[in-house]
């Protein structure tokens with residue numbers, strides 16, 4: 001009889017993966033299919049069986065420059081010659097300092113105090129801690145809760161999950177352990193609709209009634225991503241900023257998905273011309289090379305936290321400020337700001353608007369919407385992810401639908417031909433759903 005070790009060595013990698021590796025949001029006993037990627041270049045993923053797929057996902061918003069970029073490769077290789085990692089406790093290094101300088105330059109003033117952390121979810125945890133510690137340090141002990149809107153997504157850790165949409169974010173499953181926050185209804189005024197002041201009413205009322213308990217408002221600016229791919233009116237942000245100031249509540253903007261050009265502006269909040277008290281960045285920060293996130297705040301917030309008890313921010317992950325990730329992030333930001341990203345994103349937007357438009361005619365389609373380099377086809381009913389993925393892969397395209405949504409956010413460097421193909425495959429697949 002073969003022992004367990006030998007058995008595991010002998011099963012092929014697909015079978016091993018299916019039986020031993022947990023993938024995101026899928027069952028361990030009846031998992032969704034996975035496709036083995038052997039390499040990736042530009043806007044293409046190459047499967048182990050030799051097929052090439054046009055990437056419609058940028059690996060969940062992250063790979064904005066495409067894959068295997070020579071500039072980012074070089075940054076990683078050069079940094080590797082010096083050190084891959086060193087602890088950030090009691091030590092600093094040039095990659096972290098340079099990246100921090102760049103982030104201060106790029107983000108709206110007065111954000112200029114930076115906490116580097118591991119992932120988007122962790123940066124949201126840190127932002128919530130900052131907001132709570134801010135009020136504790138000021139001696140305002142009751143301001144411990146968050147206010148947000150329905151339809152949001154901020155990550156999978158407990159603090160982040162507690163501010164995700166309470167229904168699609170599965171609050172019921174973790175109810176016993178999740179902190180309770182305030183949720184205003186979905187923002188009813190769309191990005192392209194004329195502004196309607198009544199859209200603010202429920203949010204304003206919640207804040208007015210509960211501001212003494214609310215440490216911060218947390219929002220994804222302009223685009224709500226994994227909670228439903230909704231685009232809302234920038235004026236909501238402008239008004240939310242004013243209300244936060246009026247009711248003495250901090251404003252946290254989660255720019256993890258929207259940051260670095262995806263919506264057509266460098267940051268989602270640039271559509272509204274406002275700046276938050278705390279900003280979360282992640283995903284495209286390293287051009288999708290490795291995990292790194294940042295929580296930025298103002299001198300005012302940082303000084304209050306540092307003046308209170310215990311006089312420090314209570315967070316400090318092992319891989320904080322990882323030099324390899326910082327070096328690649330710096331290279332990615334230099335690449336972005338020296339490229340014509342705005343023009344590229346605009347071109348993608350124009351093509352998506354033109355080519356996804358015809359999906360609207362199909363009776364199974366509820367809505368088609370495009371903003372920046374994000375294209376969404378919302379169906380009336382949930383789609384079968386495995387079937388749609390198979391149909392797309394067979395036609396040379398990589399997407400990952402969820403719920404009722406087929407959506408794409410390709411790398412900014414995608415060619416017009418590849419984008420046309422991506423759109424025509426989505427249109428075909430949508431037609432097949434009928």
Ligand SMILES: Cc1ncc(COP(=O)(O)O)c(C=O)c1O
Nearest residue numbers: 119120121153154155225256257
């Ligand atoms: C807006 C937003 N916030 C937070 C997160 C969590 O980031 P991460 O998956 O890196 O933990 C995501 C991820 O999709 C996101 O879209």
